[in-house]
Amino acid sequence: MKLLFAVFLGLLATVSSSPVKSLEQDFVEYSADLVEKINLMNTTWKAGANFARETAASLLERFSTPGLSLEKAPKAPIVKHGRAGALPTEFDARTQWPHCPSIGRVHDQGRCNGGYALSAAAAISDRHCITFPGLHWNFSAEDAVTCMTPTIGLDGCTGGYSSDTWRYWVQHGLVSGGGFNTSSGCRPYAYKPCDHYEKGSYGPCQARPSSAVCHESCIAGYPVHYTADKRKGATYYRTGTDETDIQREIMDNGPVNADMTLYEDFFTYRSGVYQHKTEQSMGFHAVKIIGWGVENNQKYWLCVNSWNSEWGDKGMFKILRGTNECRMESNVHGGKIYR
Template sequence: MRFVILFCMLGFVICDLPVHCLKHQVAGKWRLYLEKPTQKGVGLLPCGHEIPDRAKTSYMAYSSNFQPSQDFEVTLGDDYKVKSSSKSGEWTMVYDEGFEIKLGNMKYFAFSKYEPKGREGVSYCDQTLVGWYTNQDTQERGCYRAEKTEKVESSESIKTVSIVQPEFMDDDDMKSLSFLQVQEKTPEVNHEEVVEKLNQKEGTWKAKVYDHMKGKSFAEVAKSLGKKLGFKKDKSYKQQDQTANKVFVQTADYSDLPKSFNWKEKLAPPRQQGQCGSCYAIATMSMLSARLKIKGENVDLSPQWSLNCNYYNQGCDGGYPYLVNKFAEEQVLVSEGAEPYQGFDGSCNFQKAKSQSKVYSTKNYKYLGGSYGRVSEQVIMSEIMKNGPVVLSFEPSYDFMYYESGIYHSKAQTNDYAEWEKVDHSVLCYGWGEEDGVKFWMLQNSWGNQWGEGGNFRMKRGVDESAIESMAEASDPYVINQNSSTSFSETKSNESDFDYEDDDSIFSFNQIRQNLK
């Protein structure tokens, strides 16, 4: 009898953090506890988390050494507003794993607390892990944590698993998995029969069987779509808080938006993510690269740099575009040439950035619409037209992996295949159009140019197909010329751009963002 191993590779769980907290559990009064700042400007400050972060250790990070020097109370409102005794601001959920507060000149981000009890873990939505704060005026950064003044009942966490590109999950990969949970292997699927049935259904797209699918089960082939959410619901998880979000009213005028628009000529060829759950990093770097090209800077930024050095995400084990953008604003990015894509987690060598004539950063990272879950079709279109491509995330059904051409919409029924589990996948959205009266998004995947329409695909627009319109992210990239007092399209400090510290692993800006406020 043959077995497959789920959820564990190389001795640890392959997943985003096993925590599941919703907005209604987080909103309310919190007390924030801050340590003194320990970092100024660019430089790694993991606050006890591994680089990249790991689910098996993140819940313990720095907890025994944390020594706060001050504390204060804030209220997180259902309307995404924040109030303290003297200031006001905004906040947002970061998917279901944490939240970020913007209060005056300060930003606070932390993951919600969890513990790995049982098979899936327990979430404590009234507490955070040790997280990070930033003074945007002084660029001082430090560690903090928070507790809600009113307790929330603990709940079972949702297990998530990073998913890799389908053809890269072979028998050797399965043999390398170590035991956490095993089940009898699901039978091989007659993919030709599945595709025949899909193509017989009325729709606007065609399916095909890709070579890597032959002889593999659904469980094996399905390791291609993002990260497994690990639970089934009739309603998209991303829409669970939408009732509260309906109070958000769009007031802008979108009447000038054309029927079709795209930035395809500014895109690099589709990447092949391989056996790394890096869709979130690839999509984000592709978005930033395209926006730089729109401004005249011809560069492809390195997703590997983020995989190696970003302690907000879990490297090849998964992560979120919002936290890639956050890391990019606080640190620097390098080009693909400086840190080529490997498709696995490497060590972080921040020293590499010193030798580059140019490095890159961002500002104004955001969820479109102002906070998580408040975006609309028109807001996405307006952002793309004004500033460039954006990152979208969606929950594809099993039929998406068979996509060949056309305008995708799911033909799958929820009960077609019992072993199928919802997944989450991030892609680059670079435009929109309309064909035979059907509106669509234009998107780039990260499975190479042999998949879909040359590595790209189209998806129905305006109906939140597969939750594609529930979460959109972007930020504004810029160039830093290390040997100049000014950078591309941004005026910098008159002082030298970089002030390197003696420690070879880190360096810091010398007032480099003074004029970005």
């Protein structure tokens, strides 16, 4: 971990003639030189000050995932789409299935490094709504974070792989659950939203919890027993790595989720079509893909992040499409709902 911090510190020192900064500084101040560098490039996206009231050290520690890498991710079966025909230039699942409000919902993983579970559970919820119009069943990311056994045995809030969430859903099922501090579903998300923006309204993020406990019971007042509330999926898989495979998967079945390499400049994203401009990887992150389009002649995927709606472009971002940017197109996951 100290080596990782040292590399990151050295990277920022090379983009500025200013003195080396301390990891204990507020991240807005710490990353100012990096933001300036990105914006001077006149590239396809704009950077800005994010993660105020959080030190660089705490931010990097919270999102690092010791022992995990995309190379070690468990490999689900690959499903490719053979259907021919022209694809639209733009597609937005929110427009295609307007009766499913979950598609555009932006979550906040808070102090828990549970983006892998949040984005997968969100995509599963979307697909359930698409399969059963009018039935808004939100699958619990909290159930996945705390109750499934990760591939390498890490605590769920330390991080994990998206494929583990899909596999757990198929093999064991997930109960229902809404957002933090709600009475929605059997097991709502347990971690408070926090600031991921320059001047956020949620307050600072707390330290990552030392453990995530699996409570095989629903919240008080929920009328269904935990076991009876579980719903299993039919299948889970990876898509092909070609962009058309991913596009047809989204068009046919709904949003997908994807693991992506997390570069330090992604923390500073504000708008435009993201492509990493720094080389230091901080591990990986998981997001939901709900569509695609073209902006200023740049093809992009339209993605929903889990850092609340104040981060990025109202909680969303665009990322370069067709080039396996951040290895996203190699790690796209989906699954089928029992009808």
